[in-house]
Amino acid sequence: MDLVYIAGLFASLFWLNYQLIAPNELGTTTIAITGDKARRRIETFYLKGDGRHQISVTNKTMADLLKTTLFVGLFLSAIVVILTLKWLGMFSLVLTLPAFIAGMFITRNSLNLEFLAWQKDMRKGLSSLLEFMRAFLKLEGLTTKEALKQSVENIPNPLKKELEHTLQQISDTGNPRKAFDALAEKVRDRMFYAVCFRLGVGWDNRITPEMCDDLIEQIENDKDIEAAKTTVRKTGYFSLLCLLGMVIILITYGFPIIKLMGLKITLGGPQ
Numbered sequence: 001m002d003l004v005y006i007a008g009l010f011a012s013l014f015w016l017n018y019q020l021i022a023p024n025e026l027g028t029t030t031i032a033i034t035g036d037k038a039r040r041r042i043e044t045f046y047l048k049g050d051g052r053h054q055i056s057v058t059n060k061t062m063a064d065l066l067k068t069t070l071f072v073g074l075f076l077s078a079i080v081v082i083l084t085l086k087w088l089g090m091f092s093l094v095l096t097l098p099a100f101i102a103g104m105f106i107t108r109n110s111l112n113l114e115f116l117a118w119q120k121d122m123r124k125g126l127s128s129l130l131e132f133m134r135a136f137l138k139l140e141g142l143t144t145k146e147a148l149k150q151s152v153e154n155i156p157n158p159l160k161k162e163l164e165h166t167l168q169q170i171s172d173t174g175n176p177r178k179a180f181d182a183l184a185e186k187v188r189d190r191m192f193y194a195v196c197f198r199l200g201v202g203w204d205n206r207i208t209p210e211m212c213d214d215l216i217e218q219i220e221n222d223k224d225i226e227a228a229k230t231t232v233r234k235t236g237y238f239s240l241l242c243l244l245g246m247v248i249i250l251i252t253y254g255f256p257i258i259k260l261m262g263l264k265i266t267l268g269g270p271q
Helices: 002-021 028-045 052-056 064-138 144-152 160-171 175-187 189-202 209-268
Strands: none
Touching: 002 144, 028 052, 028 064, 052 064, 064 144, 064 189, 064 209, 144 160, 160 175, 175 189, 189 209
């Protein structure tokens, strides 16, 4: 009887293997079609929302994201199987799918964090740019274009690199409004929209140094707000860690104490 079961198992595995890898009338295989559909679904997941823009800004490729997804997903799946195999047996393999999906979300979140870090670095250079612009605009006869060109040499990357690219675009196309609009759309930050609009409008003219004052003031206000938010987040994280520590202490020491007290009451109770 055991031989019948073994023969049936091998026959089932052979049939399943044949269905997966045998070419159909179109010359492709079921496993190839399934893999292609899965790849397209993953690509759609990364491209939706701001994904396409973030991929472009961070100079990633879809191949990079797919490789990272595969690595993180398989790593999490292996961890899940190792942790649950003892209790669930082969049913632990069912958990590999949610583990792989979690790997997709982790990869997508890392892409978003990388874009936000780049965006933050761009904002860091903005206050320096406006300070230099204000100083150069106080010089007699200096246009907005000349003041910006002088200021770019003194600001940090990545803003310096992006503005150099914008200046090259203006030189090639002769359309400052379009070039600055493209930069603002790339950064997607409200302060960049305001700064790029003023630079585009006043490119061939002269704007007064005072036009930079309100922007500098707004940037400083944003820094204060962000610092306050960071303090609140740190306080929240600290409170969460304290609560988690109390729970761990209660589980580690409280349960054995309660169990021991219950045992003593049982032993010391009426016989």
